[in-house]
Amino acid sequence: MEQEILKKWQINVIDFVFSKDELNNFYLTGGTALAGYYLYHRISDDLDFFSFNNFDSMSIHAVAEELRKIIGADKARFSKLYDRNQFYYMVGGEELKIEFTKYPFKQLERAGNFKGVIIDSEYDIAVNKLITITDRFDPKDFVDLYFLLQKYPLEKLQEAVKIKFNTKLDPITVGSSLAKVKMIKALPKMVKPLTIEELKEFFNLEARKLSPLVIS
Known part of the structure; x- marks a missing residue:
């Protein structure tokens, strides 16, 4: 069902993120995780990846550059708000947002594993x-x-x-x-x-x- 909710670029990004060893502390959360893997109720655009642990910002920027190529973005910009690393990509006049965030709150339930994709409960x-x-x-x-x-x-x-x-x-x-x-x-x-x-x-x-x- 997630294939029907998620867009091709989202699937490509998600698969790429969870194939990277340096990103193994991250999990997908937020509206897209909810819509694409649990409720299948609406279309959601943003991708939010959270980590309870600290991570290397330089590695995230390197990943973001690889994501730009995967998405085929015309332009990209970066915004940092506290521990939120937000990357915006322009593709055919549409702006896509991917976020990598340090989220220091322990999950109440074990995250789900959907064919190697780690999803917040x-x-x-x-x-x-x-x-x-x-x-x-x-x-x-x-x-x-x-x-x-x-x-x-x-x-x-x-x-x-x-x-x-x-x-x-x-x-x-x-x-x-x-x-x-x-x-x-x-x-x-x-x-x-x-x-x-x-x-x-x-x-x-x-x-x-x-x-x-x-x-x-």
Whole structure:
């Protein structure tokens, strides 16, 4: 199924990254990992590779140059934000992003191994998505969390955030973050059916469930 979700350039990059011994501490995570290997629910473009361990930046830049050739990029640029090494490639007018990040938070569940491709667990991605949604507004995070909450109760993810990040998400923070669903004007390219109205109704209900906890 991942072959139907992932684009050819993504498959080529993923296969290349996990063929390199110097990158054996990395795992694929984020929306593309979720869509391409677990939920098959939407199209996702970015590739996010995380490592719990430190890594050599020079090696990453060397890999990035090889990736440029594999992708066939016309142009490339680099951006560093804290421990996030972000590489942007222009291909036929489209900008593609590949990220290599030091992520110092231990996974709650063992990563999956899909024919040699190491993928963050669905549960860990769900926990990451919840804390992410309190830090930024991006419609695709709401879409991902919508499908994840069909399997993982919100309360369970809140408890997991506390364990993984040593951060307690209070009901006001979570509720106000979920209420931002009203700002969504368009959804990412979907594979599974979902409308904006369904998304808003779902998260408005989840936010209302938190109201008694805020009052108490």
